[in-house]
Structures are given as C-alpha cells and as structure tokens.
Amino acid sequence: MKADAHINKSMRLIISLAVIIILSVAVIIGTDAYNNSEVNKYTEPAKISFEIVSTRELDISDMNAQEYNVSKVLEAYDAQSRLVAYVVENSETGYNQASPIKISSVISADGAIICSVNILSQQETEYLGVRIAEDEFLNQFEGRYFPIVSSDSDDKGSKIDTISNSTISSQAVIDGVNKAQSFVKANFLSAQIVE
Numbered sequence: 001m002k003a004d005a006h007i008n009k010s011m012r013l014i015i016s017l018a019v020i021i022i023l024s025v026a027v028i029i030g031t032d033a034y035n036n037s038e039v040n041k042y043t044e045p046a047k048i049s050f051e052i053v054s055t056r057e058l059d060i061s062d063m064n065a066q067e068y069n070v071s072k073v074l075e076a077y078d079a080q081s082r083l084v085a086y087v088v089e090n091s092e093t094g095y096n097q098a099s100p101i102k103i104s105s106v107i108s109a110d111g112a113i114i115c116s117v118n119i120l121s122q123q124e125t126e127y128l129g130v131r132i133a134e135d136e137f138l139n140q141f142e143g144r145y146f147p148i149v150s151s152d153s154d155d156k157g158s159k160i161d162t163i164s165n166s167t168i169s170s171q172a173v174i175d176g177v178n179k180a181q182s183f184v185k186a187n188f189l190s191a192q193i194v195e
Helices: 002-043 127-135 135-141 169-186
Strands: 056-058 072-075 083-092 099-109 113-121 148-150 157-158
Touching: 002 157, 072 169, 083 169, 099 169, 113 135, 113 169, 127 135, 127 169, 135 169, 148 169
Parallel strands: 148 157
Antiparallel strands: 056 072, 072 083, 083 099, 099 113
C-alpha cells in the first residue's frame, strides 16, 4: 500500500510539474506573439480596406482648430454610408517660414491609421524641400499606425524616411500629420481609447 501511495504522489508531482511547464511555455509564446504584433504594427503598413465615396464637411468653428492649425475637416463615407475616415486639412511651417505647408491627411475613423497624405500647397526650397509633394515620400505614410515618427528618431511609432537635405520640410509634414490625428482624437474620438 505504501508503495502505491508513493507512486500516486510521484505521479501527481510529475503531472503538476508538466502543467506548470506547459503554462509557462504558453505565457512565453503569447508574450512573444503580442510583442511581435506590436513591433509589426509599426513596421508593416495596414491594408486600407475601404473606398471613400462621399464626404461631408464638419463645422469646426467652435473647436480648438487653431491650436492644431486645422482649417477644414470632412467626414468620409463608404458605399454603405458608414463613416470610414476623417479628412483633415491643416498647415505646418517647414523650411520656408513665410509660407506654411498645407497638408491633407486621411485618417481612419478610429483614429489609429493614416490612410493617405497629400500636399495641397508648399513653397519649400527648389529641388530639395519641394520633394515632400512627391509620391516617393508621401506613399510611405499609407496604412501606417500613429504616431508617425522620423526614421532618425528613437521614439516608438511608424518610421518615415525623411528626404535627404530636407529634414525640416519632411519633419514638418510628419508633425502636421500627427497634429491632424491629435485634432481628430481630441474632438471626435474623446469617448474612445486611441493610441
């Protein structure tokens, strides 16, 4: 009888140890998966799965638009009349301080992703700063999670390569896009949690 009791006790200890090991491995794998998804969130662009078919301009006169240099906000809707994005027009001072860069940012309805960026007007330096309006620079923003940061930055966020010899102009666009998202977050998503 004593031998059977000893074997049962040993088996329970072995089973308990096996369960602890399995749970520990599961926690480690889960943590790695979560960390990888957080890293990939900022390195891999998200797929934009909607098409804007209509917009409606919002009245922002009683909002803090001047604080973010915002001049216009549109709600953007898909074919099923669902709100899918906000289109925010704002400006940011680049290298040419006399003429701010005017930017249009399409931000997902949840405020998490920049869908596209367009330069409406700019008078940055010829051959250098003017390249902020080129697709090679602007396409980097598409599908990126906020915050957007310069590739030279150590800050957490989606990295955008600045234009060589035009970092002031490039950074102005990055700052303008982040301010557009901050305006949307502060005025339209206050009840939601947005990173």
